[in-house]
Amino acid sequence: MSLLELKNVYKIYGELHALDNVNMKVEKGEWVSIMGPSGSGKSTMMNIIGCMDKPSKGEVLLDGVDIAKESAKNLTTVRRDKIGLIFQQFHLVNYLTAVENVMLAQYYHSIPDEKEAMEALERVGLADRAKHLPSQLSGGEQQRVCVARALINYPEIILADEPTGNLDEANEEIVVDLFHKLHDEGTTLIVVTHDPEVAEVAQRTIVLRNGRVVKEVQNQNFTGKIHFNEEGTHVTKTDLKSEEEIQAEEQAHE
Amino acid sequence: MKKRQMYFRMITASLMRRRSRMLVALLSIAIGATVLSGLVTIYYDVPRQMGAQFRNYGANMIFTASEDTFTLSDVQQGTALIEADKLVGVAPYRYENVRVHESPVVVAGTDMNGAQATSPYWHIEGEWPSADGQIIVGANIAESFRLKTGEMLEVSYTPSEIASGDEAIQDTVLEFEITGILDTGGSEEDYLYMSLTDLEELTGEAGAIDVAELSISANSDELSGYAEEISSTVSAVNARLVKRVTASETTVLTKLQALVLLVTVVVLALTMICVATTMTAVVTERRKEIGLRKAIGASDTSIVKEFLGESMMLGGLGGILGSVLGFVFAQQVSIHVFSSSISFMPALVPITILVSVLVTGLSSLMPIRSATEVDPALVLKGE
Numbered sequence: 001m002s003l004l005e006l007k008n009v010y011k012i013y014g015e016l017h018a019l020d021n022v023n024m025k026v027e028k029g030e031w032v033s034i035m036g037p038s039g040s041g042k043s044t045m046m047n048i049i050g051c052m053d054k055p056s057k058g059e060v061l062l063d064g065v066d067i068a069k070e071s072a073k074n075l076t077t078v079r080r081d082k083i084g085l086i087f088q089q090f091h092l093v094n095y096l097t098a099v100e101n102v103m104l105a106q107y108y109h110s111i112p113d114e115k116e117a118m119e120a121l122e123r124v125g126l127a128d129r130a131k132h133l134p135s136q137l138s139g140g141e142q143q144r145v146c147v148a149r150a151l152i153n154y155p156e157i158i159l160a161d162e163p164t165g166n167l168d169e170a171n172e173e174i175v176v177d178l179f180h181k182l183h184d185e186g187t188t189l190i191v192v193t194h195d196p197e198v199a200e201v202a203q204r205t206i207v208l209r210n211g212r213v214v215k216e217v218q219n220q221n222f223t224g225k226i227h228f229n230e231e232g233t234h235v236t237k238t239d240l241k242s243e244e245e246i247q248a249e250e251q252a253h254e
Numbered sequence: 255m256k257k258r259q260m261y262f263r264m265i266t267a268s269l270m271r272r273r274s275r276m277l278v279a280l281l282s283i284a285i286g287a288t289v290l291s292g293l294v295t296i297y298y299d300v301p302r303q304m305g306a307q308f309r310n311y312g313a314n315m316i317f318t319a320s321e322d323t324f325t326l327s328d329v330q331q332g333t334a335l336i337e338a339d340k341l342v343g344v345a346p347y348r349y350e351n352v353r354v355h356e357s358p359v360v361v362a363g364t365d366m367n368g369a370q371a372t373s374p375y376w377h378i379e380g381e382w383p384s385a386d387g388q389i390i391v392g393a394n395i396a397e398s399f400r401l402k403t404g405e406m407l408e409v410s411y412t413p414s415e416i417a418s419g420d421e422a423i424q425d426t427v428l429e430f431e432i433t434g435i436l437d438t439g440g441s442e443e444d445y446l447y448m449s450l451t452d453l454e455e456l457t458g459e460a461g462a463i464d465v466a467e468l469s470i471s472a473n474s475d476e477l478s479g480y481a482e483e484i485s486s487t488v489s490a491v492n493a494r495l496v497k498r499v500t501a502s503e504t505t506v507l508t509k510l511q512a513l514v515l516l517v518t519v520v521v522l523a524l525t526m527i528c529v530a531t532t533m534t535a536v537v538t539e540r541r542k543e544i545g546l547r548k549a550i551g552a553s554d555t556s557i558v559k560e561f562l563g564e565s566m567m568l569g570g571l572g573g574i575l576g577s578v579l580g581f582v583f584a585q586q587v588s589i590h591v592f593s594s595s596i597s598f599m600p601a602l603v604p605i606t607i608l609v610s611v612l613v614t615g616l617s618s619l620m621p622i623r624s625a626t627e628v629d630p631a632l633v634l635k636g637e
């Protein structure tokens with residue numbers, strides 16, 4: 001049984017099919033990238049997998065349980081116990097320090113443990129920033145606090161919606177590196193990204209367009225690291241197609 | 255770390271680190287608490303204040319003779335029936351005819367402290383007598399005889415029962431120091447005032463009291479009770495109320511208290527509206543944070559607990575501030591309106607804080623309920 005399975009999932013807003021008959025499976029321990037142009041339904045899908053929204057139609061099986069049928073209260077429990085979330089805007093509670101933000105996830109999950117929260121910050125290389133407020137941290141540092149918060153309760157799945165969208169290359173590398181370590185530890189990762197560099201380090205890439213899965217690519221040379229050549233420019237190592245190619249393909253298809 | 259510790263750490267962090275925002279909310283609560291505790295203080299102090307005000311317009315009970323005469327000991331017997339802390343002052347008056355510069359004048363023997371207490375509106379140019387041998391003179395007399403404060407004045411008395419026979423009439427003459435001129439705008443200006451002891455020395459006899467004025471701090475029911483009791487117990491004395499003042503005192507009091515109560519209710523309602531509005535703004539402003547908390551696993555119950563905790567802590571702080579400022583406010587009102595200071599009521603501090611916490615919590619309930627309706631998906635929706 002797959003850890004996560006979407007069966008004929010629709011999300012319909014009036015006329016708009018934000019998700020249009022999506023079928024997808026994610027195995028335990030897998031690292032999957034979701035790509036697609038803006039408005040293609042990536043965030044909508046993440047919200048549904050993350051138990052923050054329900055599909056209009058279809059089944060969403062997490063550990064064999066259809067979360068599309070659960071009550072809002074049960075969804076909160078599932079989200080708290082099984083899912084770690086990372087967002088593009090590095091959302092932190094702005095009046096809590098880095099370590100308090102991490103402890104917040106523990107607080108809702110079970111009991112806060114400052115020592116453990118400090119260890120998580122250490123993992124993301126921010127032990128010396130623990131007492132800083134979000135406003136005193138750089139964007140990259142804030143996102144690393146979010147990563148520490150997402151992993152603190154040992155979730156089964158980490159969902160990241162454009163986690164590197166607002167980061168510079170150095171921080172992007174740190175975050176991807178952390179994903180790699182989490183993957184090695186057996187955490188399932190689903191990462192939404194615009195960035196082919198980030199997408200290709202995953203085992204598999206799923207491409208969405210107008211709410212439909214239009215492409216699935218098994219990344220042949222999965223390493224979990226971004227590779228740079230001597231000039232510091234990025235070297236593409238997969239057969240991922242560009243936007244234009246996908247568009248051309250689609251038009252040919254229709 | 256316990257969950258409770260983290261809870262308090264969170265809500266204090268929210269209040270302390272978002273100080274400028276919370277200050278507005280705190281201010282509205284503190285102002286509400288100030289006005290409320292101030293008005294309650296005044297509400298309870300008004301009877302005392304108003305009583306003092308009305309007593310400023312004179313005595314509210316007088317003793318007269320029931321048959322022929324009564325004496326100082328009858329007065330003392332009567333006042334002994336009144337609770338000591340309710341008796342503001344007693345002024346017995348004994349009137350005698352004397353002569354000043356060969357002209358007839360009426361002198362009133364009294365107890366100077368008592369007269370001062372029962373007639374606080376008397377305006378004295380100079381000083382009240384502080385020892386025997388000192389007198390005050392009414393403004394009319396002072397004018398007729400061109401008397402001034404600080405001068406000595408000879409007062410002569412002719413005994414009424416002149417010894418029979420041919421013996422020449424022997425007047426008693428004593429010299430007094432004028433310490434003040436009495437200015438009331440009334441008939442008091444036609445008299446001389448001296449102590450009963452001086453008058454006794456001048457006349458050579460203890461003599462009878464003509465009238466005694468009393469100022470008593472009590473409502474009209476209590477006053478009637480005292481009057482009846484004194485009249486029946488002390489046979490020589492007939493105690494009567496000075497009706498006009500005591501009756502109006504009670505009606506004005508009731509009206510004033512009703513007014514204060516009304517204002518209190520209005521202020522309470524305004525404070526609740528203000529707190530509810532502020533909390534609605536706070537919740538709206540923090541929608542993202544609420545969404546985030548929910549996204550990372552907060553249940554509706556914990557969201558309610560956190561916001562209620564914050565608002566109740568604010569309520570407590572506002573209550574502490576309000577009970578201090580409320581006393582200052584009541585004190586200022588009292589000084590400026592009633593020209594007297596109020597007594598601090600310690601019991602009002604915990605009551606103000608408790609009411610403030612409850613009112614804040616209560617008026618936050620609706621806005622906080624709307625906080626639980628925030629969609630956690632909001633967080634993923636960029637912008």
Ligand SMILES: Nc1ncnc2c1ncn2[C@@H]1O[C@H](COP(=O)(O)OP(=O)(O)O)[C@@H](O)[C@H]1O
Nearest residue numbers: 013016018036037038039040041042043044045
């Ligand atoms: N709450 C909503 N109401 C109406 N339309 C929505 C709502 N949320 C998303 N959409 C629409 O659904 C489509 C997919 O949105 P989204 O999943 O956010 O795209 P992506 O994350 O891939 O950029 C968009 O056209 C968006 O406008």
Ligand SMILES: [Mg+2]
Nearest residue numbers: 042043044636
């Ligand atoms: Mg999106």
